[in-house]
Amino acid sequence: MKYRWIFLLAVTTVLVLSVAASGVEPERNRYHQHLEAADKPPCTDHDESVFCTHLPLMEITTDGPVPGPYLQETGAVSSNVWAVSNKIRNYEMVAASVRYFDSETENNHLSDQPAVEERAMFRIRGASSRSFDKKNYLIKFTEEDMTHSLDVSLSGMTGDDSWALHGPFLDKSLIRNYLCYNLAGEIMDYAPNARFCELFLNGEYMGLYLLTEKISYSENGRINFTATDPNLTVTSYILQVDRGAVDPRYAMETFGSNSYQTRTKLRAGQGHIEIVYPAKSLTQRQHDYIVSDFSRFEKAVFSFDYNHPDRGYRRYIDTQSFIDFFLINEFTLNYDAPGLSTYLYKDVSGRLKMCVWDFDAAFDYYRYSEVTTETFRIHNALWFKYLFKDKAFVDQVVDRYADLRKRFFNEDYLFQYIDDTVAYLGPAVQRNYEKWGYSFNPTYNGVDYDYLEPESRNVRSFEEAIQQIKDTITIRLEHMDNHLDRLYTLCHESMNKRYNHQTEAGGA
Template sequence: MIPLLILFLLLLPLIDQNELKKRTHQHKEMSTNTYTALDFSDIDTHLPVINIDTDGQMVPGESIEEVKGSYEVTEDGESEIKASIQLYEGQSSPQEMNAMIHYRGNSSRSFRKKSYDLNFIDNNQQKKDVPMLGMEADNNWSLHGPYLDRSLLRNYLAMNLTGEIMDYAPNVRYVEVFVNDKYEGLYLLMEKISKSEGRLALTSPENNSNMTSYIVEYDRPYRMESTLDNFLTYTYKSFPSAAELKYPQNDEYTKGREQFVSRDLSYLTNVIYQFPYAQGNKHYKSLIDVQAFYDYFIINELFRNIDAGHYSTYFYRDLKGKLTPVVWDFNNSLDNYQELAFSESGYSLTQGIFYERLLKDEDFTNGLIRRYTELRKNELNEKRINQYIDDTVDFLGNAIKRNNIRWQDMYDLSQYDTKNYLHQVDRNVDDYEEAITQLKRYLERRGKWLDNNIDTLRQYSHPSRHSHESIK
């Protein structure tokens, strides 16, 4: 027994650490031979089903076109309503829950097919953590209705691939959704980026202490209730984005803790933005999770996720850990940005938050290139990604057909408008098969461009590009 233990310890450094990361891939682990028993519909599906009962209330959150960043509220001026939620899975009786809900998203609030925020509560209207489909219990969930993404795959594909290489990416599960017993199509139930044991297991602050772990999001200021004062904001390095404190909130929030986060985040960013690295200032490596910054860059560039590093951009730091990015929202990736088309060539994140400075360090840039090369041989291999897409489509089966019948107008270009389609009209597909073909081809071309040009990132760390700069 002891010799075997010694052998294991000797071989441990040779084990690929990526293989140790566990990820539940619904299409691989859930049988398509199961049947979900519904007591209100006769659809035949193997997928879990969520039925939302609003008790006749209007769901708030629709965008108000005349006022940017403003959304409809109820007659009583509330931004969310209480709804009953039933979760059906297999032959079991439904899981009965209550939640406060509203429409969610930015431009997606104007889509015909809506997405929802679900905030579960108990009978006393207090937050209640609920486990969902094998995902750890939490009170806050996103019910994403892919609509502009005609493939229905972008967030599922990107989140799961990222979850294999990064310590955390939001877990996701496909479900079919009814609202007041009316079929609304195929949805993706997603974890929100929040502090909890099953998500970001951050250290809680001690009583009467201002020192705290934290989560911040950089996004459009008009979407925020308040912005966080920090180095990137007051130096306009993050413009036009601003930072919002996502944790601590509610009972764990204090003004003193917000000020601590502002100071800590400012210190971190100030260190990163110091110049020049060439004089040996590598202190930033002790403050950030360098590999996580590599992986965040790689997955978002492979998916040509234009918003990353500017909007919907999350970072967290545990009191005992380092600043780390978390992926979120790939709905607009792979040339699915509504207003503009983006070719498969070029970079998006080189001018993103932090990366505009990190790439000026030769060590960081070389490490990023090495990491990209490793991932493209294995986890992000083109053949593997294509097979992943095919297997997911096969798994979803008739749920795709039902969704596309419910939302058949999305393929009818005679109904083209600027809210529910890509601009211009010729960028839109005519059917689902074309959407999958478009997705695959763009990913393949994007991957090939990166394969052939990843070494050009070294130009950003060459002294000729930044030798004239100095800290102000």
């Protein structure tokens, strides 16, 4: 028996090494709803007045009015709802009842027996999206006492108490987050899982939504690492980089911010790091440990010894994770990252990894100006500015891009993925735009809905929105094919003389 296990271990090792050597992306068992959901026959036992969908269906009934998106206004309100950025976000929650319908073989109706029926706390979530007519929401499932959290599994995703409901409004294609989360999920160790669904809120149809895992720890999945123990100082942790912590207990000032190397103090509204795990059980000792532990990475990457095999950054980070994060955000032109909507996580015995979040404005859908497809940006942000000083890091970026280009960064793969997703959504797209179709108009009821500047960038139909993504993909990949090697200028000796000289002098 002992020799049998030795043989099996040897075979497994050979297979793993063969996959690595071939450059073939390992299977990650990512669930793609549009490919794997069962086909459902049309209903014949009711008329058209009955709401009927092949997608999962969520019904939320709140105990009282949904709290408004803002606490108060601190300035004048513009007629352009996107421009209203000077409001204080409201995090007040309301108790609610949630019913979730998800038949595997038949269409879903509000009169069906729900797959899940639980109590929850509910509120509007998001930043700029709070100004949209179609809101994003946060659901936190609870026990009946409305105090203790309750882990709930939805559509096969990992059970947890916290879920995000993303309502595409700026993104007229409706698919940016779904496409990019699943693309990242095939490439990186973890990306949020997501399922399309349709939503009723307090009896009103709200359109197509993307039910999304919040980035958190679960012993059954999501970010899977060693659970925290409040009796210990050393802990696994998850960090968010965004506009700053609402609760000061979770705010962090690290070596990077205190030395003015990162955006935290240089650029208001971006680059602030906060602790999102541990949450309620976080102790002051653990807070201090996390700040110290993360600062060790920053001290290494900002130092003259940044690429030293023992004292450099590679001792502290999963380099592949940082490379994949860079490539997927550069490819999709998602330039909120890494100063906003960015997560990092670290197992107590592992190295720092990165996690993606929020592609609503990817593929050149930023509001104030066009994002040229013929540029690179993330290499100059936060820690990446220093990682790209290392030629070995740039070599890995270029090699990794070549591997991804064969499949996941391939037009044929991506266009088929997009077309199959649109086909899967089917009549849900029409229903969504029966509700929100006025957003294609330049103005409606005196409100400006042309969020993108200049005006010519705003699409006027769902079909045009899908084509805009495809056109951007084609141009972007052509640019990356031809110009990714420009990143080598960042690690050239002429750019890094003082670092290279100091390293050589220190080693003499």
